Each structure stands twice: as structure tokens, then as C-alpha cells.
Amino acid sequence: MSQEGDRPDEGNPGKSEDTLDNTEQSARKKIRQNTPSPNRGSTPEPSPPQFVSVEELMETAKGVTNMVLAHEIVVNGGLQIKPADLPENSLEKRVRDIVHKAFWDCLESQLKEDPPSYDHAIKLVGEIKETLLSFLLPGHTRLRNQISEVLDLDLIKQEAENGALDISKLAEFIIGMMGTLCAPARDEEIKKLKDNREIVPLFRAIFSVLDLMKMDMANFAVSSIRPHLMQQSVEYERKKFQELYKKQPNSLDFVTEWLQEAAENLASKAGPAVDDGAASGNMTPALCPVAVQNHAYLELLKWDHLQKPFPETVLMDQSRFQEMQLELDQLILMGAVLLVTFNAAGTALSGLPGFPDKLKMVIRVLLTGLHLPSFNLGETLAVLSEKVCAEVNACLSQHGFTPFTSEKETALKGQIQALANPENTVCKLIDSRIQSFLESYLASSHQKSLPGVPGGLGPIQKELEEIAVKYVRLVDYNKMVFSPYYDAILSRILNKEASPQL
Known part of the structure; x- marks a missing residue:
């Protein structure tokens, strides 16, 4: 059924997970060198409170939203875009159903007039045309020309005015083009469209299947972009967090408390430090930064979410x-x-x-x-x-x-x-x-x-x-994203722990 390789390739979302893991590891050093980060020697000094405009707040919110979306795509390998499912008795669903019914009733009454009126039908064809064109890739020149030629709205209006419009023939072309562009999983829905002979129910069904095709394309785009986004997301998230940090200098308070508690818990489990004769300031192996971070992350699996604020750097997760x-x-x-x-x-x-x-x-x-x-x-x-x-x-x-x-x-x-x-x-x-x-x-x-x-x-x-x-x-x-912040905070915490008591 497919022409010109037009169908989305559902089985090829991009690089394999093993390749992504290798990409992450090889990029780790480059990421650390090339991305903006706080001072590594110590936790950045908090800035005095600043007043920000509504525009700045809106821009920050937009940045955070984009960061959350990018993070979700990268971290959630099973992310799927799904249709909004409104609660059965909700006001939104009732209003939507009433509006939709009024629209389709109006279309049906127009088509039953003598002679039929095609105003609503032509508008629907225009929407369908734009949707079909949105599915095409830049190289699909022949399909684009074919859609533009058959679904020429000016020509369709002239045919309607002269009583020569064959709406069933247009529907047949639309269904055929949908069959060409849809993913294989939608073949059954396309087959059902071909069996529908009533114009209004047919157009309703066409729009329903087009909505499914839009989701298919969106999910294909997400799976396709994930390998490329993986390479950029660490730098992107750290940059966005740094922008947020500049506007909210206290946005690492809970992270500091989290790591401080982890260091104290780990130190208490390790027992008293052993004096190995090394220079003052050296840390015991139990209090190395990696061990403290790992212990801190384990504590997240025992977190009291109702009583304790979650650390800012892991808030999205x-x-x-x-x-x-x-x-x-x-x-x-x-x-x-x-x-x-x-x-x-x-x-x-x-x-x-x-x-x-x-x-x-x-x-x-x-x-x-x-x-x-x-x-x-x-x-x-x-x-x-x-x-x-x-x-x-x-x-x-x-x-x-x-x-x-x-x-x-x-x-x-x-x-x-x-x-x-x-x-x-x-x-x-x-x-x-x-x-x-x-x-x-x-x-x-x-x-x-x-x-x-x-x-x-x-x-x-x-x-x-x-x-x-x-x-x-x-x-x-x-x-990978927040290591510069953790390094800075732990450097201060652990050096303080290791310094001699006077």
C-alpha cells in the first residue's frame, strides 16, 4: 500500500539503547568541559534578592516547560503521546460533545438541502488537505502535487456552485491518500472507512482516523529525535537550570541539605575516621564524593514525600x-x-x-x-x-x-x-x-x-x-546533568568534615 517510502518507520526509532549508552559515556568528558557550570571550588555565593518582571517570569516558566519536555523524552524510553481522555460526566466533555453534534448536524442538514449546500463540507476538505500535507516529507513532491491538485478548494467551490461536485469521489481520494500515508497499524481503520457509504458518518470517521495518524507521526518524531536529543539534553538541562539558579539563588538549598544528611549518615555507618598519617584534609574512603552521592540517591527510595521537600535537581523525576x-x-x-x-x-x-x-x-x-x-x-x-x-x-x-x-x-x-x-x-x-x-x-x-x-x-x-x-x-x-553542582557542594561539605577540630 505504501508509496515512495511514505509510511513512518515504526520499527526504526533511532539508535539502539546500547549505542546511546556508549554515546553518553563518550560525551561525558566533553559535556563537563563545554557546558556552563557553577564554580567548582565551592558552592556559588548566593546573590542578593532581585525583582523580576512578569515577562522574565513567563520566559523562565517557558524554559522550565521545555526542559521538562526534553527530559521526559530522553528519560522515558516508553513515552507515548495519547489522546486526551476527558472524564465521562465532566463539563468539558459535555460541552465538546454538544459542539461536535451541532457541527455535524449542520453539515447533514446542508447536504440534505435541495440543491445541497457544501459550505461546511468544503471547509472540512480544506482541513483534511492541510492535515495530509503536514504528513509529507520534503521529498514527497509527487504526493504533494497530487493532493494540491485533487483537493484544490477553488476548483471544488466552482464545482459545487455548478452542481458538479462529487463529494463521494473526494472522500474516496482522501481515504486512498490516508492509506498511503498511514502507519501499518492503521490499515484496519482505513479498511473500515472504505466500507462507509454515508457521507456525514464517513467524514466523522475520517477525522477520527486522522487524529490517530497525527499521534502516530508525533510518536514517530519523538522516537526519532530521542537519540539526537540525548546528545544535547545534558548541556540543555544544565544551561536551563543555571538560568533558573541565577533568578532563584536559593534553588540548591534542599540539594545541600540532602547531600549533607547523606554524608552524615554515611559517616556514622563507617564509624570513626582512621588516622592514616596523611595530610590534613584528606577524606576517608567512605566519605568520597561518589559514595556520598550514591548513598544520597538510595535515600530517595525511602523519601517521605509528604514531609520533606524533594531536592531541586531531581524534582522533575x-x-x-x-x-x-x-x-x-x-x-x-x-x-x-x-x-x-x-x-x-x-x-x-x-x-x-x-x-x-x-x-x-x-x-x-x-x-x-x-x-x-x-x-x-x-x-x-x-x-x-x-x-x-x-x-x-x-x-x-x-x-x-x-x-x-x-x-x-x-x-x-x-x-x-x-x-x-x-x-x-x-x-x-x-x-x-x-x-x-x-x-x-x-x-x-x-x-x-x-x-x-x-x-x-x-x-x-x-x-x-x-x-x-x-x-x-x-x-x-x-x-551527568548536575555533577558540577554536586561537586561544588560536596567539596565544601566533605572538606569541612575532614578538617581538624580546633
């Missing part, structure tokens, strides 16, 4: 960190349930193909809505314990093993229900091992060999690694 935080909370419970279950059942069930996945599906379904205020964890775990015991006994019987005794079943149910306690030892163990794994993954993110999954996390290894990949990519990108 707050929702992503929240989402990962929720996923990890669910994963901790899943890992704990699986650990106590397989400990009770022995190694026989854990090695059975498909059984761990079946249990995980049951757990995941019952833990849906874990963070909603209405969710009752105690009641859910009670139901879950019954379901797990039933699945375990069924599987044991199916494979020729002795089912649980009532005493063993009661003990397993009690262990699962005890996971509702925040201080539960099993949950804390799973949580600790997940944190250790993420910390190791983060520390080795630029190495070929990645850390192994700690003991007890095998059943949730796949889910954990999926989260780890998203998490590390997000952290690494944020570091």
Missing part, C-alpha cells in the same frame, strides 16, 4: 522515584512471602518450573493498592496466607509430595501474617539485601560485570533487576 519506591515496597513483601513459603516447603517447590511465577502473580494481585489509605495489610496478608497454603498443598499433591500438616500450615500462615509488622525480621532482611544490591549495582553501573543477587532474593531477581536498570539509568543521567 520525583514521580519516577516515588513509583520505584512503591514497586520496591511491594517487592519487599513479595520477597518475604516467597522466602518464608519456600523455607517451609523446602527446596522441592522452589525448583519447580512455573510455580514461583504462579505464587508471584497471586501475591502481586492481592497487594495491588498497597499504598492506598483504604488498603488493610493485615487483612490482605490473612487472605494471602490462605491462598498460598492452598497453592502449596495443591502443588505438593500434584508432584507426589506429602501436603502440609495442619500444624505446618498454621505455622506458615502465622509467618505470612506477621509480615504486616514493620519491624518484622524477614521484611527487614529482604529490604536490607535489596538496598545492598542497588548500592552495588549503582557503584558498578559503568563496569561490564554487574553484582550478583544476594541470597534469598533469587525468586524476585527478575523484578529487582528491572527496577535496578531503571533506577541506575535515571541516577546516571541526573549525575
